[in-house]
Amino acid sequence: MTAVWTFALARLAAVLLLGLILGRLAGMTGVGVVIAFALYLIWQLRNLYLLERWLRLRSQLHPPSIGGVWGDVVAQVDRLYRRKQYHKQRLAQLFRELRRSTAALPDGVIILGGQREILWFNRRAASLLGLRRPVDVGLRIDNLIRAPEFIRYLRSNDYAAPLVIRPPAEIESYLSLQLVPYGAGQSLLLARDVTHQHRLEAMRKDFVANASHELRTPLTVISGYLDALAEDSGLDAAWNGPVRDMRAQARRMNSIIADLLELSRLEVTEEEVPREPVDVPRLLERLQRDALARVGRPREVSLTLESQSGLYGAAREIESAFTNLIDNALKYTPVEGTVRMVWRVDAEGGHFSVIDSGIGIPAEHIPRLTERFYRVDHGRSRGQGGSGLGLAIVKHALQRHGGRLEVHSVEGKGSTFTCHFPPQQLLRAAGG
Amino acid sequence: METADLTHHTSRRFNEDLEKVRNELLQMGGFVEQQLYKAITALVEGDSRLGEAVATDDYKVNHMEVSIDEECSRILALRAPAAGDLRVIVAIIKTITDLERIGDEGEKIGYIASRLATMERPADKYREVKHLGRHVAQMTHDALDAFARMDSKAALKTAQEDRMVDEEYESIQRQCMTFMMEDPRTIRRALEIMWIVRALERIGDHAKNICEYVIYMVHGKDIRHTSLEDVARELDVAPGRNP
Numbered sequence: 001m002t003a004v005w006t007f008a009l010a011r012l013a014a015v016l017l018l019g020l021i022l023g024r025l026a027g028m029t030g031v032g033v034v035i036a037f038a039l040y041l042i043w044q045l046r047n048l049y050l051l052e053r054w055l056r057l058r059s060q061l062h063p064p065s066i067g068g069v070w071g072d073v074v075a076q077v078d079r080l081y082r083r084k085q086y087h088k089q090r091l092a093q094l095f096r097e098l099r100r101s102t103a104a105l106p107d108g109v110i111i112l113g114g115q116r117e118i119l120w121f122n123r124r125a126a127s128l129l130g131l132r133r134p135v136d137v138g139l140r141i142d143n144l145i146r147a148p149e150f151i152r153y154l155r156s157n158d159y160a161a162p163l164v165i166r167p168p169a170e171i172e173s174y175l176s177l178q179l180v181p182y183g184a185g186q187s188l189l190l191a192r193d194v195t196h197q198h199r200l201e202a203m204r205k206d207f208v209a210n211a212s213h214e215l216r217t218p219l220t221v222i223s224g225y226l227d228a229l230a231e232d233s234g235l236d237a238a239w240n241g242p243v244r245d246m247r248a249q250a251r252r253m254n255s256i257i258a259d260l261l262e263l264s265r266l267e268v269t270e271e272e273v274p275r276e277p278v279d280v281p282r283l284l285e286r287l288q289r290d291a292l293a294r295v296g297r298p299r300e301v302s303l304t305l306e307s308q309s310g311l312y313g314a315a316r317e318i319e320s321a322f323t324n325l326i327d328n329a330l331k332y333t334p335v336e337g338t339v340r341m342v343w344r345v346d347a348e349g350g351h352f353s354v355i356d357s358g359i360g361i362p363a364e365h366i367p368r369l370t371e372r373f374y375r376v377d378h379g380r381s382r383g384q385g386g387s388g389l390g391l392a393i394v395k396h397a398l399q400r401h402g403g404r405l406e407v408h409s410v411e412g413k414g415s416t417f418t419c420h421f422p423p424q425q426l427l428r429a430a431g432g
Numbered sequence: 433m434e435t436a437d438l439t440h441h442t443s444r445r446f447n448e449d450l451e452k453v454r455n456e457l458l459q460m461g462g463f464v465e466q467q468l469y470k471a472i473t474a475l476v477e478g479d480s481r482l483g484e485a486v487a488t489d490d491y492k493v494n495h496m497e498v499s500i501d502e503e504c505s506r507i508l509a510l511r512a513p514a515a516g517d518l519r520v521i522v523a524i525i526k527t528i529t530d531l532e533r534i535g536d537e538g539e540k541i542g543y544i545a546s547r548l549a550t551m552e553r554p555a556d557k558y559r560e561v562k563h564l565g566r567h568v569a570q571m572t573h574d575a576l577d578a579f580a581r582m583d584s585k586a587a588l589k590t591a592q593e594d595r596m597v598d599e600e601y602e603s604i605q606r607q608c609m610t611f612m613m614e615d616p617r618t619i620r621r622a623l624e625i626m627w628i629v630r631a632l633e634r635i636g637d638h639a640k641n642i643c644e645y646v647i648y649m650v651h652g653k654d655i656r657h658t659s660l661e662d663v664a665r666e667l668d669v670a671p672g673r674n675p
Contacts, residue, residue: 151462
C-alpha cells in the first residue's frame, strides 16, 4: 500500500476518532460520529466536484490543487492528458508533413474506394483532371473521367500498363493514368502529364517516316542510272566492279528505306488491326516455295503444317513478320544446314516456329535483338545485306496482333524463333 | 447535399438501380463527347477515315439511349419514385434524348468532314470552326460534369455560355457569305461549312438543355423558356431547396 493510501486511511481514522471523542464529551457518541462522517463526506464531495469540473473544462482550467488520493488522481489524469496531447500533436504534424509532401508530388494521386469512388486526391490530381474539393469526394471516378477508353481500362482488371488519354479539360494534352490496387478493394490512381513525351515521340515517328519517304525519290533516280550503266556495253571494263558494288549498295539502301517505312507505318497507325481471315497454311507454302527458289539456300528447307487453322489479322503484316524470320534463318544458316518451319495450334493459340541449324546467337544479345539497328556483331549482318530492322518489324507486327516473339538460341548450334498468337486471333479450320 | 439524397433510401435496390442508370448516362455522355471530339478533329485535320468512323459509330449512341430509356421506364413502373427521385429519373430521360441528338449532330459533322477532306482546305484550316467546336465540346463536357456533381451553379454558368456560341455561329455565317460573294468557287465548301457550324450551334443548344435539366433535378424548378438572369436571381434567393 502506498503512502498516500496509508495517509488517507489515517486521516479517516483521525476524523472518526475526533468525532467519537467530541461526541463522548458532549454525551452523544452517535451524533458525534455521524457529524464527523458527514463532514468527511462533504470534503470528499468537494474534491470530487473540483475534479469533475476540471475534467469538464480541462482546456480552460489549471488542475485543482487538492491533497490526498484525489491529488494523486488529478496528477495522473493530467499526465495522461498531456501525453495524449503530445502524441496528437505529433500525429497531426506528421499528417501535415505527409499531406504537404503528397501535395508537392509532381504526379496526381487519387485514392479510390471499392466502388471506384473518390476518397482523397492531391492538388496535382485536381489540376490535371479538373477535380474539385470537396464536391468530388464520394463521386465515382468514371462519372468525371468519362473517356470510353478509361472506362474500358477500369473494367479490364489488367492494370499492368498505364493508359494514355486526353484529359477532359484540355484537348491538346495527354495524360497517363495507372491504377494500382491495394488493400481491400481500394486502389490508387496515378495521373501524369505526358504531353511532352508524347509530342517528342510523335515528332520522332514523323521524322523517320518523312525522311525515309524523302530519301526514296533520289535513290530511285540513282539506281535507275546505275542499272543503265551496268547494261551499257560502251563503258570501260574497269568500271564493271564499282558499278556492280554501287548497284548492290543502292539495293540495300532501298531495302532499309522500305523497312523503315514499314516500321513507322506499324508504329504510327492507331487503328486496330483488321480482322481479315489469313490462310496461314497456304501463305507458308508460298513462302517455302520462295525460299526454295533462292540461290545458296541451305540444303533442307522443310515445312510442317500440324494444323490447317488460319489467323484473323492483317495479311500483309503477318506475311512481313514471317518473311523476315524465314529470311534471317536462310541468311545465317550455311548451305549444308537445315531450316524447318512449323505451324501448330493448341489451347494457348497459334505458334509459328522457324528452327535453323545456323550459327546461333550468344545469349547476352537475345534480349536486345528486336531493337532497331541492333547488331550481334558488326562483321556478320552487314555482309549479309540486312537492314537491321527485320526483327523490330516482326515484334511490332506481332504486338499489333496480340502476339509475341520468343527466341531460343545456342551459339554454333542454331536458333529457334517462335511467333505466339493468342487464341482469340485464331481462325479454326473445320476439323483441325 | 443533394448527392447524399441518393444514398439515404429505405430501399437499397432502388438506390442501386438509380445509381446504375446515372452511371450509364454518364458513360453515354463520355462516348458522345469523344464522338464530337473526333468529328472536329476529322474536319480540322482533313482525316476522311476518322470522319467515317464517327458516322458509323453513331449507332452505339442510339443503342445506349434505348437501353437507358428502357431501364428508366422499368424503374418508373416498378418503384414509382416520388419527389427528388422522380425528378432524377425525368432528368435522365430528357438528358439522354439531348445526348442522342448531340450524337446525331456529331455523326453529321463526321460525314461532312469526310467529304470535305477530299476538297482543298482553306488557308486558315477552319480556325473559326475549330474554335467553335472546342467551345461546344467544352460546354457539353461542363454540362455532364454539372450533372455528375449535381451542381446547379455550374450548370447555370454553362447554360449562359450558349449565348457566346450563338454569336460565334453568326460571325462564321457572315464570314461564309463574304467568301461566297468574293469567290463563287468556294460556294460548295462554304455551304458544307454552314452545315457544320449549324450542327455545332445545335449541340450548344442541347448542352444548354442538359444544364436546365440539372437545375430542374436539383431545385425542382423548370427553367425552360425563362431568361437566365431571372433564374440566376432565383437561385441566389433560394439556394438549394431540397425536399
